[in-house]
Amino acid sequence: MCMCQFLLQLSQTEVFSLLLPQTSLKRSLDGMQSCEISSDSTDDPLSSGLRIHRQPRIVVIGAGLAGLSATKVLLENGFRDVTVLEASDHIGGRVQSVQHGRATLELGATWIHGACGNPVYHLAEDNGLLEHTTGGEMNVERISLYTTNGVAHYQTNNGKRIPKDLVEEFSDLYNEVYELTQEFFQNGKPVCAESQNSVGVFTRDVVCKRIMLDPDDCESTKKLKLSMLQQYLKVESCESSSPSMDEVSLSEFGEWTEIPGAHYVIPKGFMKIVELLARDIPSKTICLSKPVRCIHWNYSAQHQEVNAGSDDTRLDNNHNENNHGCQPHEHPLSLGHPICVECEDEEWITADHVIVTTSLGALKENHETMFSPSLPRDKVFAIEKLGISTTDKIFLEYEEPFWSPECNSIHFVWEDEAQLEHLAYPEELWYKKICSFDVLHPPERYGYMLSGWICGQEALYMERCDDETVAEICTELLRRFTGNPDIPKPRRILRSSWGSNPYIRGSYSFTRVGSSGADCERLAMPLPYANCTKAPPLQVLFAGEATHRKYYSTAHGALMSGQREATRLTEMYRDLHRAQTIKPNI
Numbered sequence: 001m002c003m004c005q006f007l008l009q010l011s012q013t014e015v016f017s018l019l020l021p022q023t024s025l026k027r028s029l030d031g032m033q034s035c036e037i038s039s040d041s042t043d044d045p046l047s048s049g050l051r052i053h054r055q056p057r058i059v060v061i062g063a064g065l066a067g068l069s070a071t072k073v074l075l076e077n078g079f080r081d082v083t084v085l086e087a088s089d090h091i092g093g094r095v096q097s098v099q100h101g102r103a104t105l106e107l108g109a110t111w112i113h114g115a116c117g118n119p120v121y122h123l124a125e126d127n128g129l130l131e132h133t134t135g136g137e138m139n140v141e142r143i144s145l146y147t148t149n150g151v152a153h154y155q156t157n158n159g160k161r162i163p164k165d166l167v168e169e170f171s172d173l174y175n176e177v178y179e180l181t182q183e184f185f186q187n188g189k190p191v192c193a194e195s196q197n198s199v200g201v202f203t204r205d206v207v208c209k210r211i212m213l214d215p216d217d218c219e220s221t222k223k224l225k226l227s228m229l230q231q232y233l234k235v236e237s238c239e240s241s242s243p244s245m246d247e248v249s250l251s252e253f254g255e256w257t258e259i260p261g262a263h264y265v266i267p268k269g270f271m272k273i274v275e276l277l278a279r280d281i282p283s284k285t286i287c288l289s290k291p292v293r294c295i296h297w298n299y300s301a302q303h304q305e306v307n308a309g310s311d312d313t314r315l316d317n318n319h320n321e322n323n324h325g326c327q328p329h330e331h332p333l334s335l336g337h338p339i340c341v342e343c344e345d346e347e348w349i350t351a352d353h354v355i356v357t358t359s360l361g362a363l364k365e366n367h368e369t370m371f372s373p374s375l376p377r378d379k380v381f382a383i384e385k386l387g388i389s390t391t392d393k394i395f396l397e398y399e400e401p402f403w404s405p406e407c408n409s410i411h412f413v414w415e416d417e418a419q420l421e422h423l424a425y426p427e428e429l430w431y432k433k434i435c436s437f438d439v440l441h442p443p444e445r446y447g448y449m450l451s452g453w454i455c456g457q458e459a460l461y462m463e464r465c466d467d468e469t470v471a472e473i474c475t476e477l478l479r480r481f482t483g484n485p486d487i488p489k490p491r492r493i494l495r496s497s498w499g500s501n502p503y504i505r506g507s508y509s510f511t512r513v514g515s516s517g518a519d520c521e522r523l524a525m526p527l528p529y530a531n532c533t534k535a536p537p538l539q540v541l542f543a544g545e546a547t548h549r550k551y552y553s554t555a556h557g558a559l560m561s562g563q564r565e566a567t568r569l570t571e572m573y574r575d576l577h578r579a580q581t582i583k584p585n586i
């Protein structure tokens, strides 16, 4: 529906509310807006429209990359009545850089994946954040054996290092099969059967066959290669943030798109990107420690029907002007706002539009109570079908390195797992899912630091343990696999806990078997749907990494999704004000 049609279909009050000259609203709006009425007709219809008409009230839920990028774009386009509600006491969401002695450690996003066309890369580059990135940090590839800092050490549970040439041979085979997994989506190759539509099932099947059919390998080499396959699948599931590659859809795997270029780290911390986005957002716009309980959308219509004549004292009864700098908001019926955002602290905030950027994990857990009326069934299905799991990091700091100078990582290959069909462990064996520890380089920046990876349910088991237990278990693992009983306990340990964070519930999304890119788009679709012509449009918009069809799971996907939704609103108001200029007397 175009905006002219939309305007014509709105009730008189609704049009009044959206296009009311700003002078009439001087008393009720928060004083940030100018009361001047511009007579500049040559202006862009959006900027002149936003100057002379009532500013729409926009609430952004979440101050991660998606929420902050959406807010930045809205403010840049002249929207002034924007409020960000963030549940935790800090901005950044799944970007969390922690100062640990001299080192800046990333509990969340670490690498900028790709350069040209990656907005995160351009922000970093334009602001000199990549200046001290080393060659090694720029060239991290997926499951790479060699970096400029050294070579990966594959160790078995018997304390033996697997010879380099054997690791290389297996790695080539695995990477060849990985390329085959991409073909299903990219070349439209059909999967044999739905039961075979899994990256894990396919990879295990093809790699195993090739290993078993290789006439040059003896039985023990075959067994070692099969054990390496399990370790590679653990690494792959950490990268996908899936519980196991068996859950990742083969037919959709190739849709995730890599931006060309290297992978970069930001030596001063990924958080610098968050700070750059937040730099131009007035601090009073962002309300921290402000969890949202429920979004009542289509609110004024329902409320008028249900509570006609009643005095709803719950609304705004808890207002506090000094509450994180938030401005007070008036009763929704006073201006016919279609939305009421109910916060955990009982404050109700009225809005014309809400941009929801909470993670897929948080939506899975809360969607039933977070939206009133409930989300449409197809959106619920999309939320249920798409996958998200926990990938956690474990940082271990040592006084001295116990690894050799040419070692860039230590990988754990369990020889007794060669025949395993599923990589899932009971709680007491959670540590078997730790796939490797990377050596953080350069030591002048990080000291002697290892960074371990674990994913799935086992990551949640790890999160339940205390630091002491995890440090002990990791030490035992390292001693056993390197064959060095003298490895000391780490001086310090630091871990992420993305799974137990009630406002995150997982690390990043993946296309689970049975889901597809269409589900990401369904998740992104604003409410009410376009076919619902009577209700005010674009009430609830959705951003966040999981809503990006090609770049889900990434920082750039999150950032772009926020920009996308802010642009959607901007375009609507541009059309609306253009229509108003053309038809002033509708």
Ligand SMILES: Cc1cc2nc3c(=O)[nH]c(=O)nc-3n(C[C@H](O)[C@H](O)[C@H](O)COP(=O)(O)OP(=O)(O)OC[C@H]3O[C@@H](n4cnc5c(N)ncnc54)[C@H](O)[C@@H]3O)c2cc1C
Pocket: 061, 062, 063, 064, 065, 066, 067, 085, 086, 087, 088, 091, 092, 093, 094, 095, 107, 108, 109, 110, 111, 112, 113, 290, 291, 292, 293, 357, 358, 359, 362, 391, 392, 393, 496, 498, 503, 504, 506, 507, 508, 543, 544, 545, 546, 553, 554, 555, 556, 558
């Ligand atoms: C371990 C790990 C490693 C990663 N590595 C990389 C990497 O190397 N490269 C890369 O590109 N990406 C990486 N990512 C992914 C990247 O960090 C995310 O895709 C991105 O940060 C997500 O941003 P977002 O804004 O979509 O969501 P979030 O950052 O999750 O922001 C959503 C915000 O909403 C808030 N919220 C939730 N519920 C409520 C509520 N009810 N009320 C108010 N606020 C609420 C949350 O507190 C959160 O701050 C990694 C992520 C993790 C966890």
